[in-house]
Amino acid sequence: MLKTVFPHLGGVLVEQVVAEGGLLRIVASTASTISASCPDCEVLSRRRHSGYERQLADDAVGGRRVSITLTIRRLFCDNPGCARVTFAEQVEGLTVRYGRRTPQLTGLLGAVAVALAGRAGERLAARLPAPVSGTTLLSLAMGLPDPPAETPRVLGVDEFALRKGHSNYGTVLVDCETRAPVDLLPEREAATFAAWLTQHPGVEIVCRDRGGCYADGARTGAPDAEQIADLWHVWHNLAEAVKRLVSRHNACLRDPEPAPSRAPAVVHPPVSHGGRLAAQVEQRHAAVHDLLNQGLGLRAAARQSGLAINTVRRYARADTWEELATGRWQNLPSTLDPYKPYLHQRWREGHTIAVKLHAEVRARGFTGSYSVVRDYLQRFRQMPADTTPPPRPPGVRKVTGWITRNPDHVSDDDRQKLKAILARCPELEATAGHVRSFAAMMAIRSADRLPAWIAAVRADQSHGLRAFADGLMTDFDAVALGLSTEWSSGCVEGRVTDIKMLKRQMAGRAGHPLLRKRVLLVAADRRQHRATAATAS
Structure with a gap:
């Protein structure tokens, strides 16, 4: 009966079983007639040198913790050419060198660490009962081997924040065919991505965003691979360009003032776009551009205005102050x-x-x-x-949404408001027309229309999408493939969401090695679970 409950005790002699409250203590020893092999030369030996006791924790039984007191032998190595004189015997399935837990309990706690990490795993382990600290669980997770992974044919790549509120980013690599993460890189650099591609030859397609670092890395590390720009990121770039344009024409969003009905005209104060903070942005924008117009450089303008160099650079790049206040305070x-x-x-x-x-x-x-x-x-x-x-006039974000959203998802009231705004602003009207034609091109996945659309936008001077069209021209091949194939970075965005969940489990304090280990092991557990479920069905 005992060997049925504890099959891993089949290689030892059980001498005593004692129940002490919430603890079940098993006293056992190894048989003197069994030979053991030297860990170095693997020569069998039964010649006893000495013996000692080991304390092993095992899986709980009946709500009781199990402790195994095992007496083992230290044997002489009978190989004269071996450098080892003595060695401690190991029982297969029960002991490992320097281990204080049985392989069964170690595997259980490792699975808990992979699923729940430190503190949450510690609370669950205490209820199993197999009490262990959160630090020990993390050590067990780090000691697990990486699951085997093959170089994907279609590779998705995107960035993720290592810590919320910080500017440190890593890179997640995903097999777009199996939707499983392949690796996590500690940086968002072209050289790091190129080095990974060089070490893993065989990638044929790279799905990426519009960022230049991944384009350069793929071009260097896998020059024969096709690069595909994700359409969501293309549309997001277009929406950002539209939002900047709407912010420059903020005055057009407001209904015209009705003619005064009284003899004495009522002077209304200027409508604030955001109160004190917006006024501060407007004042600083004007001051920075005045200094730049005087011939000063960015550093000189920063010293003169008392602002940081990055702040001055941001003001210098904005043509109007409304671009810097987009969606932050307006309405x-x-x-x-x-x-x-x-x-x-x-x-x-x-x-x-x-x-x-x-x-x-x-x-x-x-x-x-x-x-x-x-x-x-x-x-x-x-x-x-x-x-x-x-x-209250509609805000910049709302008008941008009206222009870039599917017209079927815009209410009749909002559609009429947008129509009135476009009638007051020819530039926004021209922009809305180009956005609609680009959306139609994306809907039918027609890359043949892209050159004509870019040429029309670059030739039209009555809107602000010229910079967006120039960006498409520099990344034309990747955008054209994005419009003509079904591959995208959607599965990569899903894996980024999984990474955020794992980071929240660890309170945002996990370093890259631990985070990478958990991402890969969790993905392997999911694959195994799906395979088991498919076999059972």
């Missing part, structure tokens, strides 16, 4: 939005004290602070009391 949703009609009504009734109005909306469920109500009412103090405030 963002507010917790006060549901209560604004009530404030308008009370203002027209002559109630203009912000403290009382704040108390009234608080009674109606508003949870914001007094300053939110005060700042919103400040604009009304420049207007007559009976004037209805103008509707």
Whole structure:
């Protein structure tokens, strides 16, 4: 019965089994008639030198921890040519050199470490029960061998952040045919990617984003491989170009002011695009460009303005200050939005004290602070009391979404607002036309239309997509293949999401070696689970 429950004890003599509370202690010894092989020369020997006891932890049974007290022999090596004089015998399936756990328990804890990492694995191991520290679990995971992997024919590559909030990035490599991660690189550099491709010849297709480092790395490490630009990244680049253009024409998003109905004209204050912070951006943008127009360089302008060199470079690259404020402060949703009609009504009734109005909306469920109500009412103090405030214009992000989104997914009201904005701004209207034609080209996956589209955009001076078209021209072959083949980086983005989950499990403190080990082992476990499920079905 004992050998049935503990089959790995078949090679030893069990002398005693003692239950001590939550611990099951097994006392055993090796047989003196069994020969053992020297770990160096593998010559069998039974000549005993001495003996000692080993304490081994094993899988729990019946809710009790199991401890095996095993007496083993130290034997003489009978090979005169061997440098080893004595050696300790090992029991197959039960002991390993320097091990304090049986291979069965080590395999179980290794699986827990792969699935849950340190602290979460430590809590689960305590309930098995097989108590062990989180650090030990991570050591077990790092000691596991990497699963075998073949060089993929179609390789997907993308970046991922090693730590949230930091500018350190790594590279994930994925087999696009099996959708399994192949490797994780510690850097986002062309040389690192090229070195990996050189060490793993056989890659025929590289699916990548529009970044130059992976294009250069693939060109160097696998010059015969075809490069495919992912269409999502192409469309994202187009949307970013449209957003910058919309931000330059922010004034066109606002409905024109109606003609005054009173004899004395009411002077409205300029509509702020974001309050104090936006005004600061506008002021710094003007100051930096004034210094640059005087002939100063970036470093001299940074010293003169007191700004960092990277900040000055960012202001210098922006043609208008609105580009730097895109979507950050303009017309963002507010917790006060549901209560604004009530404030308008009370203002027209002559109630203009912000403290009382704040108390009234608080009674109606508003949870914001007094300053939110005060700042919103400040604009009304420049207007007559009976004037209805103008509707809030749509923000840059919203208008960009209207232009780049599928028209079937835009409501009739938003479609009419966009139509009015395009009617006021010919440049945005021309941009919307080019975006629609590019979307149609992507929908039918027609790479034949790409040269004509690029030529039309570069010839049209009434919009701001010239830089985007120039970028497509420099990466023409990869974009054309992206439009004409089914390969993409979608599976790579899925693996990046998995990496984020694993990083959250380890509280963002896992280094590249541990993160790489867990990503590869988790992927191998998933493949094995799917194979087992398919066999069972």
